[in-house]
Amino acid sequence: MKFLIHTYGCQMNVRDSEAVGALLVAAGHERVEKEEDAELVVVNSCTVRDKAEQKAIGKSGNLIALKKYGKKKMVGLMGCAVKRMGADVFKALPDLDFAVGPRRFGMIPRLVERCLAGEKRILEIPDEDEVPEGLSAHSVSGFQAFVTILLGCDNRCSYCIVPDVRGHEYSRPAREVVAEVEVLAKHGVKEVCLLGQSVLRYGVRNPAWDENDPPSPGGYTEPFPRLLEALSKVEGLERIRFTSAHPKGCTDELVRAYAEFPKVCRHLHLPVQSGSDRLLKEMGRRYTREEYLTAVKRLRDFDPEFALTTDIIVGYPGETEEDFEATRSLMEEAGFDNSFIFKYSPRPGTRSAKLEDDVTKEEKERRDQVLLSDQEARGQARNNLLVGTVREILVEGPSLRNAQRWSGRDSGNRIVVFEPDGNPPEKGSFVKIEILEAHPQILLGRRV
Ligand code: 5AD
Numbered sequence: 001m002k003f004l005i006h007t008y009g010c011q012m013n014v015r016d017s018e019a020v021g022a023l024l025v026a027a028g029h030e031r032v033e034k035e036e037d038a039e040l041v042v043v044n045s046c047t048v049r050d051k052a053e054q055k056a057i058g059k060s061g062n063l064i065a066l067k068k069y070g071k072k073k074m075v076g077l078m079g080c081a082v083k084r085m086g087a088d089v090f091k092a093l094p095d096l097d098f099a100v101g102p103r104r105f106g107m108i109p110r111l112v113e114r115c116l117a118g119e120k121r122i123l124e125i126p127d128e129d130e131v132p133e134g135l136s137a138h139s140v141s142g143f144q145a146f147v148t149i150l151l152g153c154d155n156r157c158s159y160c161i162v163p164d165v166r167g168h169e170y171s172r173p174a175r176e177v178v179a180e181v182e183v184l185a186k187h188g189v190k191e192v193c194l195l196g197q198s199v200l201r202y203g204v205r206n207p208a209w210d211e212n213d214p215p216s217p218g219g220y221t222e223p224f225p226r227l228l229e230a231l232s233k234v235e236g237l238e239r240i241r242f243t244s245a246h247p248k249g250c251t252d253e254l255v256r257a258y259a260e261f262p263k264v265c266r267h268l269h270l271p272v273q274s275g276s277d278r279l280l281k282e283m284g285r286r287y288t289r290e291e292y293l294t295a296v297k298r299l300r301d302f303d304p305e306f307a308l309t310t311d312i313i314v315g316y317p318g319e320t321e322e323d324f325e326a327t328r329s330l331m332e333e334a335g336f337d338n339s340f341i342f343k344y345s346p347r348p349g350t351r352s353a354k355l356e357d358d359v360t361k362e363e364k365e366r367r368d369q370v371l372l373s374d375q376e377a378r379g380q381a382r383n384n385l386l387v388g389t390v391r392e393i394l395v396e397g398p399s400l401r402n403a404q405r406w407s408g409r410d411s412g413n414r415i416v417v418f419e420p421d422g423n424p425p426e427k428g429s430f431v432k433i434e435i436l437e438a439h440p441q442i443l444l445g446r447r448v
């Protein structure tokens, strides 16, 4: 069948969709670019906030409506919303062909066969500890790839539905990860991004290394830095990124790995959520404002240009003006290069859903806007410091906003735009750019 996958949500979903695409192609189906050409559409859903879930469900509903006119043959839903909704998904979408939760995406080619044979409304809900099939299926054509190293999450933050839908933590064996990255590098991948809800907890719940693995040449004892050490030896691979991280894992060994392995990129997405100790405690984040700022200092003492990004929730139940101001001041102290601000959305079954969602919509909106405009100024100030520096970037291709210009990213994941001057470099190559102009979200420069 001609198929297309629509993806909502985080990079983990992007990766799962990619694996599903590869598995469908391997099963003889054909990927198409345009939605109108697809007979089968799979929607990969997110449920981290209510709005995100609504989007995926709405999109699926629209696609299902097209089945009546013979414009679609099959519509499937995968991902986090399926696990949250369970059988209720068919109340919302009665003519959905199949629904499959996060750790069972590898079954999709078989579900498609079953639907073709006449089955309807198939529901596959994974267990908390299931190890998925198809984790190493890839269909990359470019020079960048995502690699899942850690599934699930055991952090249990009060507001977060992710542990309920993605299950318990499971660290893939290091050998399996290294083998996967070696294959990718042989196929021309230069940059990998290692994925997990909390990658720095790699190897904590279940050992990722076994006694037969050779010891770490650098004497690393923590499983994640040791994985970075192993991956930095992979030939052809030039850059290693990872996301997302919990501040607890920002250890001295991690900083040593940044220093010793030049392939490890100097950017960390380190969600802080709030700057108020009172709220951090309520959220169950297990660190204080000061501990967070100590982690930041460790990274910036090592490299002042180290890029730090974060996630913030505004309007958590009971968030006072004072709590909010504490978040503002923490953001300023940390000097984030970028931040993602989310308005609190109560999720069924989470601890905070029992609290009254008492910050009004208008107030959440106001706090969101304040933090966005703070970040705009801060992003500008951070980027101003880079004017005059020469940055090595991995070329991604013509810039999205202006195809006359090309863009790439530096080690800090900053977007760097330059004029190709009639002689564009190859996509996936490294070039050096002198920064001439700074904006809050991008840097402009010329080739040197
Ligand atoms: N409401 C608002 N934002 C949330 N996030 C997670 N759960 C919620 C929620 N219930 C945000 C956090 C997390 C990011 C992926 O989504 O900031 O880091």
Ligand code: SF4
Residues within 6 Å of the ligand: 153, 154, 155, 156, 157, 160, 161, 162, 163, 197, 198, 246
């Ligand atoms: Fe949610 Fe916390 Fe896990 Fe992040 S670490 S996904 S915020 S429970």
